[in-house]
Amino acid sequence: MLSVSHLTKKYKKSVANEDITFMVEPGEIAVLAGPNGAGKSTAIKCIAGLLRFDGEISICGYQNKDIEAKRLLGYIPEIPAPFELLTIWEHFEFIARAYRLENWEDKAVELLDRMELRNLRNKLGKELSKGMQQKVSICCALLINPKVVLFDEPFVGLDPHAIKELKEMIVELRNNGTAIVISTHMLDSVSEFWDKVLIMMYGKIQAERTRNSVEESGEDLEKLFFSITEGR
Amino acid sequence: MKSILYMFTRTIKNSIVDLYYHPLRLTMYIFIILCVIGGAFSALSATKYMTNEVLDIHILKGAYTILIYIISIPVILKSVESENNFFKMSDVVNIFVAPISEKKILIYGVGRQLLTMVLFVISFLSYGSIAVKLFNISAFNALVLVLGIILMIILVQLVTMMIYSVCSGNLKRINIAKYIIYFIVFIPLALATVYFFNRGVSIDGFGETFSLPFLNYVPIFGWLNGLVFGIIFKNNIEIIIYSILIILFIICTITLFKISKIDYFEDVLQRTQSFYETMNDYKSGKITDSMMLGNKKIKVNKIGIGRGKGANTVFFKHITEASRRSRVIFLNINTVVLLITFALIGFGIKATDVNYDWKRLLTIFLMIVIGSYIQFFFSTIDDWIKELNKPYIYLIPENPFKKLIMASMTSLIKPFIDGVISFTLAGIVFGLSITDIIIGMAVYTSFGFVYNSANILTQRVIGLTGSRGIMVTLYMAIVTIMILPGVIIAVMMLVNMFVSGKFYLSIYAGIPVSIWNTVVSIIMYALCRNVLNNIES
Incomplete structure (x- = not known):
């Protein structure tokens, strides 16, 4: 479970996130939606423990900067950053060793197959296209069997097959009880599987809806999104 | 060409205006200008403080030869591989696709590199005063040395244009060009080095080695050196011979450039792209492996990290x-x-x-x-x-x-x-x-x-x-x-x-x-x- 309480992130002159509070239960997919510059990526980075912040963030009961919390967290950055001189397979080996994983090879092979990377397993990071780098990044995050996964604009740069596969993986993760946060500015891309949506603007959560509440009220999510982001 | 000129002048103007918003950079430029002016004045007045300890002028000639090679060879070798970075990503995106001839675009790129290199050399003008003091040469001769470097930079740009015209992405021609350059540049240097060590390692030996007459016969590098030191030694025959050779070279290059069909966009594109990414990383303080390895092909022999747990x-x-x-x-x-x-x-x-x-x-x-x-x-x-x-x-x-x-x-x-x-x-x-x-x-x-x-x-x-x-x-x-x-x-x-x-x-x-x-x-x-x-x- 992921709990974010009163998260505020300030830079010298600007406030990137202001008093953000939300929870993501195990087996729930929460979508952070908003236009460019709304503060989605900053919030995700704070949750991943990459940035300093004010407030409380806990992952399965541990503070997000604790070693135990890190062990349970998978993070897929917006811009993939593979190691230029490691092969794809060595990326997995590195993650497995660094996270002290046991018997990870089968899972790694499965991820390779699903992302159509099997034939490229001995290719170096520097030789990969942007899309392939993104696939490697996804595989590395999922290899650790995380209990909480943060996806920052995960579909950008992926080919149609990988998008389809990733969507299936996300649903499988949910079914296995993983708490998932997806940041995106394209609501269409997550329309099939979202459970909770948090619409962000100017660093704040402006609206929060669950799938049930939207279905019950018949509210048009897209309209709500544009009414907030464009002031219509 | 008008559009390129417009962009070129606008870029210079905007960079100057931009200095207003970056006082630290402006201060640095003012400091460099003051150093250059100071250096020039120091060179002019240096003879007043002359001591008796004056070094042999052949050492200066040797150092000058080395300097010319250091400035020129990397640029020329990069041209063969189309690795010069005189195009920016914005040029590739906006100018390469515009209806402008490739030759004009090349002139623009080369011209910009020329300007940058000349400005760079001028910023080292203050070293001219050191030459005046150490070798007892006149301020005029110090100026000749600096002008010689500037001429060398121009000649190097012409060589670059010639290489682009001749090679034009053709792998066979690129390889031939490479061997010709290696032959022209490195064999005389190797011979000089052998002579230097055989003669006995010393400062005087260095001057003597790099004043060997055959080094003056090396196209462009040697001719330029011959011309500059012809002026300094007041050797009219050398001045005439090397001037004619350099003028002939310039005429040949320009003619070749005019009549050739060039197609270098593809070669430049990849290099510019990776250079752009590298520079972006560098400016933001990032250090990456690609920055150091460039396009070097890495062989993966053994797969696997093999050891380690945790940190x-x-x-x-x-x-x-x-x-x-x-x-x-x-x-x-x-x-x-x-x-x-x-x-x-x-x-x-x-x-x-x-x-x-x-x-x-x-x-x-x-x-x-x-x-x-x-x-x-x-x-x-x-x-x-x-x-x-x-x-x-x-x-x-x-x-x-x-x-x-x-x-x-x-x-x-x-x-x-x-x-x-x-x-x-x-x-x-x-x-x-x-x-x-x-x-x-x-x-x-x-x-x-x-x-x-x-x-x-x-x-x-x-x-x-x-x-x-x-x-x-x-x-x-x-x-x-x-x-x-x-x-x-x-x-x-x-x-x-x-x-x-x-x-x-x-x-x-x-x-x-x-x-x-x-x-x-x-x-x-x-x-x-x-x-x-x-x-x-």
């Missing part, structure tokens, strides 16, 4: 990466530069006529000081810094201090290995004592620790958001503060030894330096133990 996996990953970068782990360009520097110091001092004790002291002293200084420039590209650009090092569920130690382990081992190899070899070749070698290694290694910990502190203070300029300035300041106490103690010891006539014990002044450097580095590591807790730590 120490980072160290073994670095070892795997190092084995891909170079065949011999830990030995790289830094080691080579260090060995060459030590050889130059050793042979240089050997050629002097001071007594044995002084030779030994000077050799080890200069090796320690210059070697540690060189290490400073290589220490900013350490493995652990590359980790900071990726999220993994922060996400790994291990103690941040452990991660820091393991991530910087290769950077701690590297100076030790370089020190052991370089000082041992230097000791054997130049007859240094075991004490000299051990203390030399210790001081050199301890400077490696300082640079490493100063790097860590710089990252802690500025983080990844800082600009490269600020980062380097802060890094230098931190290094200076860190090493100062050790250096002061060493200087005090040296003074004491010299006063008491025990100058032969001077090497022992290295002991407090190495101890202090190690202690202060350990303290710094401890203070920065949480730097890998998050990106902003």
Whole structure:
């Protein structure tokens, strides 16, 4: 479970996130939606423990900067950053060793197959296209069997097959009880599987809806999104 | 062409206006201009302070030859591989697709590079005054030397255009061009080097070697040198011959350029793209492997990291990466530069006529000081810094201090290995004592620790958001503060030894330096133990 309480992130002159509070239960997919510059990526980075912040963030009961919390967290950055001189397979080996994983090879092979990377397993990071780098990044995050996964604009740069596969993986993760946060500015891309949506603007959560509440009220999510982001 | 000219002039104008908003950059430019003016005035008035100690002008000729080669060869060799970076990504996106002839675009690119290089050379004008003082030449001759360099830069740009015209992406022609250049440039240089060593290594020998007449016959490089020194020596025949040769070369190049069909976009595109990414990374303070390897093809022989658990996996990953970068782990360009520097110091001092004790002291002293200084420039590209650009090092569920130690382990081992190899070899070749070698290694290694910990502190203070300029300035300041106490103690010891006539014990002044450097580095590591807790730590 992921709990974010009163998260505020300030830079010298600007406030990137202001008093953000939300929870993501195990087996729930929460979508952070908003236009460019709304503060989605900053919030995700704070949750991943990459940035300093004010407030409380806990992952399965541990503070997000604790070693135990890190062990349970998978993070897929917006811009993939593979190691230029490691092969794809060595990326997995590195993650497995660094996270002290046991018997990870089968899972790694499965991820390779699903992302159509099997034939490229001995290719170096520097030789990969942007899309392939993104696939490697996804595989590395999922290899650790995380209990909480943060996806920052995960579909950008992926080919149609990988998008389809990733969507299936996300649903499988949910079914296995993983708490998932997806940041995106394209609501269409997550329309099939979202459970909770948090619409962000100017660093704040402006609206929060669950799938049930939207279905019950018949509210048009897209309209709500544009009414907030464009002031219509 | 009008549009290119418009863009070119607009860019210059906007860069000047932009200085208004960047006072630090403006101050730096003003400082450079003042240095140039100061240098010019100094050159004009230098003869007034002339002493009797004037160096042989042939040494100047030798140095000038080397300078010409250093400026020109990299540009020419890059042209053969279409690796010149005179196009920006914005040029590729906007100009390459515009209805403008490729020749005009090439002229624009080459012209911009020419301007940059000329401005760069002018910024070193103040060195002209040194030539005036050291070699007793007139201010006019100093000006001829500078104008010669500028002419050389223009000629190099013409060569570049010619290579682009002739090669035009054709692999066979590229290879032929390469061999021709190697033949023209390196064979005369190799012959000169052989002559230099056969004659006996000395400063006078250097001047004599690089004044050998056959070097003047080397196309462009030699002709230019012949023309410049023809003017300085007032040799009219040389002036006429080399002027004619250079003019003929210019005419031929322009004619060839006009009649040729060129197609270089594809070759330039990839290079520009990767250069653009590299520069973006560099400006934002990022260090990546691609930055150092460029387009070098990496052979993957053995797959797998093979060792490590938890934090120490980072160290073994670095070892795997190092084995891909170079065949011999830990030995790289830094080691080579260090060995060459030590050889130059050793042979240089050997050629002097001071007594044995002084030779030994000077050799080890200069090796320690210059070697540690060189290490400073290589220490900013350490493995652990590359980790900071990726999220993994922060996400790994291990103690941040452990991660820091393991991530910087290769950077701690590297100076030790370089020190052991370089000082041992230097000791054997130049007859240094075991004490000299051990203390030399210790001081050199301890400077490696300082640079490493100063790097860590710089990252802690500025983080990844800082600009490269600020980062380097802060890094230098931190290094200076860190090493100062050790250096002061060493200087005090040296003074004491010299006063008491025990100058032969001077090497022992290295002991407090190495101890202090190690202690202060350990303290710094401890203070920065949480730097890998998050990106902003």
